[in-house]
Amino acid sequence: RRFELPLPRPAEGPEWSPSRRASLVIEAPRTLYVPRLLHRGGLAAYEPETAALLLGVAEHLRPTAMFDVGANVGPHALVIPAVLDVPVVAFEPAAEVAAVLRQLVAINAVRCTVEETAVGERDGTATLFISPTDTSTSLRAGFREPTAETTVPVISLDSYVATSGLRPGLLKIDTETTEAAVLRGASELLRTRPWIVCEILPGWGDDPIDEILRPLGYRAFQIVDDVPFPERETIGEHAELEARNWLFAPEAPDRALWDAVARWRRAIDRCDPPRNL
Numbered sequence: 001r002r003f004e005l006p007l008p009r010p011a012e013g014p015e016w017s018p019s020r021r022a023s024l025v026i027e028a029p030r031t032l033y034v035p036r037l038l039h040r041g042g043l044a045a046y047e048p049e050t051a052a053l054l055l056g057v058a059e060h061l062r063p064t065a066m067f068d069v070g071a072n073v074g075p076h077a078l079v080i081p082a083v084l085d086v087p088v089v090a091f092e093p094a095a096e097v098a099a100v101l102r103q104l105v106a107i108n109a110v111r112c113t114v115e116e117t118a119v120g121e122r123d124g125t126a127t128l129f130i131s132p133t134d135t136s137t138s139l140r141a142g143f144r145e146p147t148a149e150t151t152v153p154v155i156s157l158d159s160y161v162a163t164s165g166l167r168p169g170l171l172k173i174d175t176e177t178t179e180a181a182v183l184r185g186a187s188e189l190l191r192t193r194p195w196i197v198c199e200i201l202p203g204w205g206d207d208p209i210d211e212i213l214r215p216l217g218y219r220a221f222q223i224v225d226d227v228p229f230p231e232r233e234t235i236g237e238h239a240e241l242e243a244r245n246w247l248f249a250p251e252a253p254d255r256a257l258w259d260a261v262a263r264w265r266r267a268i269d270r271c272d273p274p275r276n277l
Helices: 033-045 047-059 079-084 095-108 158-162 178-185 206-216 253-268
Strands: 003-004 023-027 064-067 088-091 113-116 125-130 148-155 169-174 195-199 220-223 245-249
Touching: 003 033, 023 033, 023 095, 033 047, 047 079, 047 169, 047 195, 047 206, 047 245, 064 079, 088 095, 095 113, 113 178, 113 253, 178 195, 206 220
Parallel strands: 064 088, 064 169, 088 113, 169 195
Antiparallel strands: 003 023, 125 148, 195 245, 220 245
């Protein structure tokens, strides 16, 4: 499939450079789930509340970089640099999916670096269990019934930061139940207190994530449709599939940040429908 994906353009808020992209070109195999959703309903069809949050935080912080750990074909890793010109490093271990993302980066000429590697607690290698649905491929045995297995390199975020010299102010993690291992491999990075958007699936790893981030002063907000998002004292009792993404903020979000998130959500909902190319 090949189509044009319109990007959000808020009707209010700060003035933006005229060079900001109005759309992305998406070209991907029909077998991939995320492109199919985007083709059917645009950005509003895939985690619009999370996309609005990432755009709002990136606008508010203007980080020197964002890391997208478990990027898939880049629904967030492509939009952030296209709209805000914030560079992104996208980590995606599944070879087929990473190849599509690299192609999309080249087609759209956005500032996104694709690293075809898994991210974990330490450097090495691991078995990647390929799921029938490309959004559920994981390093965790038994998470889904795999259609194939392959050995992939694994790098810790601390190791990557030390080697690359990049230090993200915004970190998105979606690794299908191994998010706690990603955070354990980022102890040095966490001392710099990046803002974190993290998937937590019910029954998979909520307590370890609490144990890692709470002592560092992070506050947990469940990402839902309504802004501002509710702050939660505990994760486990609130973890649910329909609201599985969380914001871990190193400080209390202020009114300006929540207003930015709300503006971006309205803009996403107003996007024109995708157009076949």
